[in-house]
Amino acid sequence: MTTKKPLPASCNSKIQEKILSSPVGNILVTLCEEGLHSVGLEGDISDENFSPNESEVIQWVDEDNPAQTKVLTDCLSWFQAYFKDPALIDTVPRPEICCLRKSELGFRARVWQTLADTVGPGKVITYGALAARLENPGAVRAVGSAMRNNPVGIIVPCHRVVRSSGMGLYHGGKRQTMKKWLLRHEGVDKF
Numbered sequence: 001m002t003t004k005k006p007l008p009a010s011c012n013s014k015i016q017e018k019i020l021s022s023p024v025g026n027i028l029v030t031l032c033e034e035g036l037h038s039v040g041l042e043g044d045i046s047d048e049n050f051s052p053n054e055s056e057v058i059q060w061v062d063e064d065n066p067a068q069t070k071v072l073t074d075c076l077s078w079f080q081a082y083f084k085d086p087a088l089i090d091t092v093p094r095p096e097i098c099c100l101r102k103s104e105l106g107f108r109a110r111v112w113q114t115l116a117d118t119v120g121p122g123k124v125i126t127y128g129a130l131a132a133r134l135e136n137p138g139a140v141r142a143v144g145s146a147m148r149n150n151p152v153g154i155i156v157p158c159h160r161v162v163r164s165s166g167m168g169l170y171h172g173g174k175r176q177t178m179k180k181w182l183l184r185h186e187g188v189d190k191f
């Protein structure tokens with residue numbers, strides 16, 4: 001969930017950026033012809049300056065030209081549901097996600113897909129268990145790499161991937177308070 005991820009080699013069609021206000025800060029959304037291309041926090045957020053605001057309204061910040069495409073309305077509905085009550089995300093469609101739409105998914109995309117499909121709000125999974133779920137129990141490091149390169153934070157919930165010995169790192173350890181905030185928001189308070 002950073003603001004500057006390289007585009008996947010197969011996608012060079014980023015066409016629009018939008019900013020969504022949220023309790024964890026402004027979320028930078030990029031869109032491409034495939035749908036939602038990336039989701040990350042705007043700005044260089046770290047444990048030093050992370051300041052969540054529970055009462056922040058989830059809305060497009062730059063709404064001078066209201067965009068009503070399906071991916072944008074789905075994205076807004078998804079985040080409104082997530083921040084109101086994470087359990088509600090099952091009641092709204094997940095936006096079409098670029099990195100999950102490739103016809104032949106590589107290993108990373110299969111990690112993202114499996115995580116998004118099988119590890120819902122309030123659950124956590126270890127790197128090893130996620131590798132095993134992909135029928136590749138030796139691929140723990142590759143799973144870690146997929147998490148570090150997740151283009152679609154929160155929706156592809158890399159914050160739910162933890163170590164067997166503890167919470168594990170988020171953004172290389174820069175956003176531990178945010179990982180804890182997201183997990184607590186979902187009812188996970190053991191970290």
Ligand SMILES: [Zn+2]
Pocket residue numbers: 011012013014031032033034035036037098099
């Ligand atoms: Zn794309």
